[in-house]
Every structure is written in C-alpha cells, then in structure tokens.
Amino acid sequence: MTILLIYIAIFVAAYLIVRLVARGVAHATDFTSLKTVTFGDESAVTADRTASVVSVVAIFLIWGAFTGSVISPIHAPGPFVGDTSFTYTAEAEDGSRDDATVSVRVFEVGTEAEEPSIEPGDGFAKDDSAKVGAWRSVLIRVDKNDEIGRGEGAKVVAINGEPIAPGETVKLADGEVTLSTKGTPNFKPNQGWQMEPIWLPSPEAVWGRIVEIANTGYQNSTLLQHLGWSLFRVVAGFAAGALVGIPLGYAMGLSSWFRGWFDPIVEFMRPVPPLALIPLVIIWAGIGEVGKVILLFLAALWIMTIAARSGVSGVKISKVHAAYSLGASKWQILTQVIVPNSLPDIFTGARVAMGVCWGTVVAAELVAAEKGAGMMIMVASKFQLTDIVIMGIILIGIIGYGIDILMRMAERWLIPWKGRG
Amino acid sequence: MSGLIIDDISMRFELPDGNAVQALKNVSLDIKEGEIMAVLGPSGCGKTTLLNIVAGFLAPTEGNITLGGQVVRGPAAERGMVFQQGALFEWMNVRKNIGFGPRMKNTPKADIDKRVDELLGIVGLQDFGEKMIYELSGGMQQRVALARCLANEPEVILMDEPLGALDALTREKMQGLVLKLWKETGKTIILITHSVEEALLLGERLLVMAPRPGRIHKEYRLPFAEMGVNADLREVKTHPEFGPRREEILSMIWDMEEEIMGRTESAA
Ligand SMILES: Nc1ncnc2c1ncn2[C@@H]1O[C@H](COP(=O)(O)OP(=O)(O)OP(=O)(O)O)[C@@H](O)[C@H]1O
Numbered sequence: 001m002t003i004l005l006i007y008i009a010i011f012v013a014a015y016l017i018v019r020l021v022a023r024g025v026a027h028a029t030d031f032t033s034l035k036t037v038t039f040g041d042e043s044a045v046t047a048d049r050t051a052s053v054v055s056v057v058a059i060f061l062i063w064g065a066f067t068g069s070v071i072s073p074i075h076a077p078g079p080f081v082g083d084t085s086f087t088y089t090a091e092a093e094d095g096s097r098d099d100a101t102v103s104v105r106v107f108e109v110g111t112e113a114e115e116p117s118i119e120p121g122d123g124f125a126k127d128d129s130a131k132v133g134a135w136r137s138v139l140i141r142v143d144k145n146d147e148i149g150r151g152e153g154a155k156v157v158a159i160n161g162e163p164i165a166p167g168e169t170v171k172l173a174d175g176e177v178t179l180s181t182k183g184t185p186n187f188k189p190n191q192g193w194q195m196e197p198i199w200l201p202s203p204e205a206v207w208g209r210i211v212e213i214a215n216t217g218y219q220n221s222t223l224l225q226h227l228g229w230s231l232f233r234v235v236a237g238f239a240a241g242a243l244v245g246i247p248l249g250y251a252m253g254l255s256s257w258f259r260g261w262f263d264p265i266v267e268f269m270r271p272v273p274p275l276a277l278i279p280l281v282i283i284w285a286g287i288g289e290v291g292k293v294i295l296l297f298l299a300a301l302w303i304m305t306i307a308a309r310s311g312v313s314g315v316k317i318s319k320v321h322a323a324y325s326l327g328a329s330k331w332q333i334l335t336q337v338i339v340p341n342s343l344p345d346i347f348t349g350a351r352v353a354m355g356v357c358w359g360t361v362v363a364a365e366l367v368a369a370e371k372g373a374g375m376m377i378m379v380a381s382k383f384q385l386t387d388i389v390i391m392g393i394i395l396i397g398i399i400g401y402g403i404d405i406l407m408r409m410a411e412r413w414l415i416p417w418k419g420r421g
Numbered sequence: 422m423s424g425l426i427i428d429d430i431s432m433r434f435e436l437p438d439g440n441a442v443q444a445l446k447n448v449s450l451d452i453k454e455g456e457i458m459a460v461l462g463p464s465g466c467g468k469t470t471l472l473n474i475v476a477g478f479l480a481p482t483e484g485n486i487t488l489g490g491q492v493v494r495g496p497a498a499e500r501g502m503v504f505q506q507g508a509l510f511e512w513m514n515v516r517k518n519i520g521f522g523p524r525m526k527n528t529p530k531a532d533i534d535k536r537v538d539e540l541l542g543i544v545g546l547q548d549f550g551e552k553m554i555y556e557l558s559g560g561m562q563q564r565v566a567l568a569r570c571l572a573n574e575p576e577v578i579l580m581d582e583p584l585g586a587l588d589a590l591t592r593e594k595m596q597g598l599v600l601k602l603w604k605e606t607g608k609t610i611i612l613i614t615h616s617v618e619e620a621l622l623l624g625e626r627l628l629v630m631a632p633r634p635g636r637i638h639k640e641y642r643l644p645f646a647e648m649g650v651n652a653d654l655r656e657v658k659t660h661p662e663f664g665p666r667r668e669e670i671l672s673m674i675w676d677m678e679e680e681i682m683g684r685t686e687s688a689a
C-alpha cells in the first residue's frame with residue numbers, strides 16, 4: 001500500500017518536473033506540437049520517452065530502496081540488527097515475583113552470530129540470552145534456568161513492567177514480545193520496511209546471479225542453453241503452426257467447403273488456452289521435446305489459421321475484380337493479389353502467436369522439463385532461490401519483448417504498405 | 422468489328438429476407454467501337470450493376486452481352502475496368518502496377534518496360550515509376566489506374582466514377598486526359614458519373630437512367646466530347662448549347678430524386 005502511494009507520488013512528481021524542464025527548452029516546431037486538439041486525437045498521443053526512462057528508473061529505485069540495495073541512494077528503514085534486551089517478571093505460585101533480563105542478539109541471516117554472554121543475576125528468575133536472525137522470531141524459554149520454573153508453577157506476568165497474559169503482545173523499542181499459549185515469550189525484532197531477500201532479493205543480487213549462472217550454468221546447463229532450448233521450442237512449434245495454419249487459413253478463406261469443414265474445429269479450439277492442453281499433451285506425447293513442440297504447434301496453429309483467413313477475407317473485392325479484368329488467372333490472383341494482401345494480417349497473427357508460444361513454453365517448462373527458462377525458475381523456487389526466480393522472470397520478459405521488437409522491425413521492412421491500402 | 426451489344430438485360434437481386442430488388446429491367450444498348458458513353462442517374466438506379474454485368478463480374482438474370490459477336494461470360498482482359506479508388510495494388514510500385522496486365526500474359530520484360538515507359542509519359546508520371554502507390558496523391562493514383570488499364574490493350578474500358586474522389590481542378594485535368602486517350606486510342610469507353618457536367622463533356626452519347634426498376638430513361642447524342650478533344654474544356658462549357666442541356670438533365674434527375682423521396686415518404 002505504502003509502495004503504491006510512493007509510486008504514485010513519483011509518477012506525479014516526475015510529470016511535474018519534466019513538464020517544468022520541458023517548458024524551458026520546448027520549441028513548437030513539429031506538427032504534433034502545433035495541434036491544439038490533442039485530448040481525444042489518438043494520433044497526437046505518442047509514448048513520452050522521458051516518461052518511459054523515468055518509469056524504469058523509478059521501478060529500480062523502489063526495488064533498491066526496499067531491499068537495501070546499493071543502487072538506491074535512499075532506503076526504507078531496514079530490520080533491526082544488533083543487541084537489545086527486555087525484562088520479564090516471573091510470578092511463583094506463592095505470589096512472589098522476581099524480574100530478570102533477556103539479552104537478545106539480532107543478526108543478519110547468513111552471518112555467524114553467538115548469543116551474548118551474560119551473568120545469571122540474582123533472585124529466583126535468572127537472566128537469559130538468545131539470538132535471532134533479522135525478520136525471524138525466537139521462542140525464549142526464559143524459565144529453563146530459573147529456580148522456580150514453569151514446572152513448579154511459575155509464569156511470566158509482565159514484560160518490561162507491562163502486564164501480559166498468554167496470547168497478548170507487548171511492544172518494545174526494537175521489537176515485540178508475544179506470550180505463547182503455554183506462557184513462553186516469543187521475541188520478534190522490528191522488521192522495518194525492507195523486504196527480506198528470500199521474498200525479494202536486491203537488484204545487485206539478481207545481477208550477481210545472472211553473471212554467476214551465465215558463467216557456471218545451473219542444473220547441468222548454461223544459461224544460454226536454457227534460454228536457447230526455450231527459444232528453439234518456440235521457433236519449431238511456431239514454424240510448424242504457421243506452415244500448417246497459413247495454408248489452412250487460405251483454404252478457409254477461398255473455399256466454402258473448407259470453411260464449413262474447419263469452422264467448428266477452429267472456433268472450438270480458439271478459446272481453449274494452450275495451457276489447458278498441457279496435461280493432455282503430456283499424457284499423449286510425454287514430457288520430452290516432441291510433446292512441447294506439439295503443444296506450441298497447437299498454440300500457434302489456430303492463431304495463424306485465423307490470421308490467414310481474415311487476411312483473405314480482408315482483400316478488397318475491387319482489387320480482385322481489377323486483377324481478373326487485367327487477365328489474371330486464379331493462380332495469379334492467389335499469388336499476386338491475395339497473398340500479398342494478406343501479409344499484414346498474417347504478420348499481426350505471427351506476432352500474437354510468437355507471444356503466446358513464448359508464454360506457453362515457459363508454462364510448459366514449469367510443469368516438466370530438463371532444460372529451459374521455465375524449468376530454471378521452477379527448480380529455483382523449490383530451493384527458495386528467489387534471486388534466480390526473479391532473474392528468470394526478467395530474462396523471459398526481455399526475450400519476449402525482444403521477439404516482438406524483431407517482428408515489428410521485420411514487418412516494417414517486409415510490408416511497408418501495411419495500413420496504407 | 423467489335424461492337425458491344427447489351428441485349429435486353431434484367432437483373433434481380435434476391436435478398437436474404439425473401440424480398441427482391443429489381444436493379445435492372447429490360448436494358449438494351451448498342452455501343453459502336455470507339456464510342457464514348459457517359460451514364461448518369463440517381464443513386465441506386467443500377468449503374469454499377471450494369472457496369473459489373475458488362476465487365477463480367479455479375480451474370481444477368483435475363484439477357485446477355487456480346488462483344489464482337491462473342492457472348493460475355495466472366496471477366497476478361499478485353500474489357501478493362503477503372504475503379505473509383507483503392508483498386509491499385511499497394512504492395513507494388515507504380516511501374517509494377519501498370520505492367521500487371523502484360524505480366525500476367527508473360528509478355529517479355531523488355532516489351533513491358535517499353536510499354537510502361539510510354540504510358541507513364543502519356544499520363545504524366547515519368548518521374549514516379551519507382552514510387553509506391555501510397556506515396557501518390559489521389560489524382561496521381563487515378564492516372565496510374567488509367568495507365569494500368571490501358572497497358573492491357575482492352576477493347577472496351579469501363580469506368581465507375583473514376584474521378585469521383587478528386588478535387589475540381591484535378592478532375593478537370595483528368596477529364597481532358599480521358600478525352601485525349603479516347604481519341605488517340607480509339608477505345609470504346611463507358612463511364613459512370615454523378616456529375617452532369619462531366620457527363621456532358623465526356624459523353625458522345627449520354628445515357629440517363631431511372632430507378633426502380635433500373636432502366637434507360639433518355640439518351641442524348643452530344644457534340645461536346647468531339648469539341649473537347651481539341652479545345653479547352655472550359656471553352657466547351659461556354660458553348661451556347663451546353664448550359665440549357667445541363668439544366669434540362671439536372672431537372673430531369675431532380676424530378677426522379679424527388680419522386681423517390683416522395684415514394685419513400687408515403688411508404689413510411
Ligand atoms: N449485391 C447486391 N445485393 C442486393 N442488392 C443489390 C446488390 N447490388 C446492388 N443492389 C441493389 O441494386 C440497386 C442498384 O444498385 P447499384 O449499385 O447498381 O446503383 P448505382 O446506380 O450504382 O448507385 P450509386 O450511384 O449510388 O453508385 C440498388 O437498389 C441496390 O440496393
């Protein structure tokens with residue numbers, strides 16, 4: 001919640017600052033900046049690249065601030081680390097009371113720490129010591145060294161002088177103490193606002209993992225092999241889907257019989273998410289490469305079929321008529337008019353299909369695989385290696401984005417007439 | 422001898438809701454080789470339908486079309502069509518568009534190039550051969566469409582409002598071009614238009630059609646096209662006969678439009 005508010009605050013602040021700076025240097029020269037109607041004119045709305053940069057920086061700053069990272073100059077308050085103490089009051093059965101001190105050492109998880117050494121002190125309740133990792137909590141059996149312990153009917157009735165009963169909590173300067181139902185104090189040091197690394201590692205920890213895994217590999221394969229296998233499956237499945245789907249879509253666009261025959265199948269399969277097919281494909285083809293490629297083939301097939309079909313139906317009848325009156329044969333109409341006319345639709349479909357395939361391959365690898373980006377994060381999550389999980393997610397996102405950018409570049413290069421017919 | 426004979430054509434569209442539209446009823450025409458005929462009429466009177474039948478895109482429910490004694494069945498290269506707009510192939514450049522017809526017939530490349538160069542000159546697009554279609558203005562695109570049609574050497578050229586989307590000035594230039602091409606190539610041309618002035622200027626014969634059912638209402642033989650070949654079109658418009666003719670046809674079409682309106686109003 002707080003993070004959301006901080007994020008909104010950064011959003012607004014960045015907008016105001018950039019506007020302020022921009023006003024100083026703006027020259028109203030390009031066409032868009034001369035438009036007076038911009039609200040509602042979609043063509044006047046382009047992505048503000050400054051905003052994009054600030055947006056990415058803001059995400060890393062917030063990430064860094066809440067993980068105590070070096071990349072962020074300011075940090076959210078971290079968890080309490082160091083020595084602290086509190087007193088407890090024990091009451092014996094006869095009503096006599098005695099105070100004793102508990103010294104606790106809170107250490108960073110992953111470092112060595114020893115319990116602070118203390119003198120037992122006087123009275124029937126003796127002083128205790130304990131250690132606990134940051135973000136963790138510890139049950140302190142304070143009575144185990146007392147002269148009158150729980151077995152003899154003594155119980156803890158106050159912490160730092162504040163009365164307490166089982167189930168209740170007393171706040172301290174560096175943490176809080178809750179009395180368990182059996183009457184044992186449970187000390188929990190202050191957690192601060194930062195995230196614990198096993199929930200969210202810092203950016204540099206993730207980067208460190210990327211470098212480490214790129215060099216030494218993970219689960220018997222290098223990073224490139226993992227990603228390469230995922231990509232290979234996508235390309236193979238997509239290619240197979242396009243190879244079958246495009247001719248099928250053309251046939252459906254050109255022949256009533258084909259359209260009638262395949263319409264029910266295509267319309268039925270279209271809303272079935274590829275993920276729902278994973279179990280069936282595993283049953284039929286096992287968890288090997290064949291099963292994965294079949295799954296991706298099915299994911300791409302319907303998308304490409306529908307794209308090719310709508311590409312054919314999208315051809316303006318006047319273009320077909322013109323070609324016929326210029327003496328073109330049916331085959332020439334197909335190759336010279338229908339195919340080029342459908343390319344923009346097919347490319348749009350290919351972009352969607354590549355995106356779906358990439359998502360599906362990761363999901364399939366999460367279920368079962370020996371190599372691959374999804375398998376990497378699945379195995380890592382079992383060992384609570386959150387940094388590898390996040391690394392995997394980032395790499396999957398980057399590759400998916402990269403695929404889309406490549407497809408868009410290819411589109412601009414191969415079909416410059418798109419949308420200008 | 423390749424005259425175009427439209428012999429007692431009727432066209433009925435059966436609508437999915439069970440009704441039918443009589444788009445054309447008993448239309449007969451005899452168009453000589455080398456004639457240019459303009460077709461006028463209120464919207465929905467079946468002009469496009471008639472042209473589509475002549476082009477061979479539609480089969481009439483009754484009657485038939487013969488060109489040079491041959492019955493027309495389906496589209497063919499002998500009847501070229503120039504559409505209003507959007508019928509050019511935007512994935513090809515101007516040269517490829519113009520050379521499309523000859524290329525479909527496997528004409529040798531050198532011949533195609535020569536022909537395309539010639540046509541680019543005729544329509545005044547010498548410097549635009551390598552441009553893509555979407556880089557041209559609307560008027561230039563229509564010139565490409567005209568050149569593409571001519572490259573194919575059709576016997577009859579059919580035009581459905583070819584200049585409808587152009588501004589007045591470009592339109593006037595294109596009208597001059599159409600007349601020039603008509604005279605130079607000696608092609609038979611049928612041209613649909615919504616502009617009475619254009620019909621008067623370009624129509625050696627002028628056909629006025631009436632709606633519901635679509636039929637020939639009146640036919641004129643006019644001298645203005647012949648005049649326009651050699652004279653400025655604006656001069657032709659000042660000819661003493663031009664104004665009265667225009668008023669006559671305009672009021673004729675107005676009357677028809679009003680009748681349609683009245684009929685739909687009383688029906689409502
Ligand atoms: N495919 C079709 N199905 C049903 N009715 C049609 C079809 N094509 C045309 N019509 C009908 O036939 C009549 C004539 O249409 P047509 O397009 O030939 O008119 P038009 O004279 O070209 O009109 P405009 O000047 O507006 O282009 C209209 O009433 C139209 O509704």
Ligand SMILES: [Mg+2]
Pocket residue numbers: 468469470
């Ligand atoms: Mg029409």
